Amino acid sequence: MLDMGILSSSVEFSLRMASVAAGQRFYEAMRAFRLRPGQFATLVLIGANPGVGQRGISETLRIDKANFTGLLNTLERRNLVERRADPGDHRRYALYLTREGKALLRKASRAYDRLEAGLAKLLPARVRRDFVANLRLIAE
């Protein structure tokens, strides 16, 4: 094993490594649904906020709006998401899950819950709740 030097007690480095490890678990859990992290999060947010605009989601997920266009195109081509013209503001699209989108989200969410359970098992029981709260403090 190498001497990790300054990295061994680093929040920034440990966050990055933990995020990579969790990301690998994500890809395994979601491979069956062909959903990447940003795509899954988008489905969750549209499902919980029907009619939301692209800006609302892209800012929440910190995805640049220019890059979010392509992400949504992919989901729309798969008939998971629908852009509807917003009658009250013609610059805006109101986003909705299609029936297939809802069905896929239901199944993917169950897989996601199992993924989360697997991650939680790595942590001492007494810190599980606070751990997420602390992560959110860093995420602003």
Next chain:
Amino acid sequence: MLDMGILSSSVEFSLRMASVAAGQRFYEAMRAFRLRPGQFATLVLIGANPGVGQRGISETLRIDKANFTGLLNTLERRNLVERRADPGDHRRYALYLTREGKALLRKASRAYDRLEAGLAKLLPARVRRDFVANLRLIAE
């Protein structure tokens, strides 16, 4: 604010968002040194383990060895790192920091310490130590 649904209590999602936020702080702190996360971590590891091989570092950082070649080339072109032929094993390079590499690492490490202090300030004092330990449990 949007309803985050299942994501609001998710370890995987919160890790990713926190890692993105910490990464942005990293880029600000390290812009002056033109070091990206993998490059800085590589300098730290070579500095703490002179003579280490590429495999040792790339596995520790979970960077594919194929991608690590280019990362090292960049550091070598900047005269920060030196590949020396290993007399005991001719397949292998032994890696060392150059004098410039050591000097840059010293300065960058101070900036990194400030970055870490800024992140630590976001966390309640009583959890700071355990927080990194918990991250390391997830990183395997």
Next chain:
DNA sequence: TATTGTTATACTCTATAACTATA
């Protein structure tokens, strides 16, 4: 003027396979 969303582009990161040379 400001906002929503699109297009284009470039750069980085990651994943994979095939390769050389040495052990």
Next chain:
DNA sequence: TATAGTTATAGAGTATAACAATA
């Protein structure tokens, strides 16, 4: 046969700027 490192390539993520349409 296995290991250390290289080359080539493609996919995905991210950052920036310019743009059209609408408010």
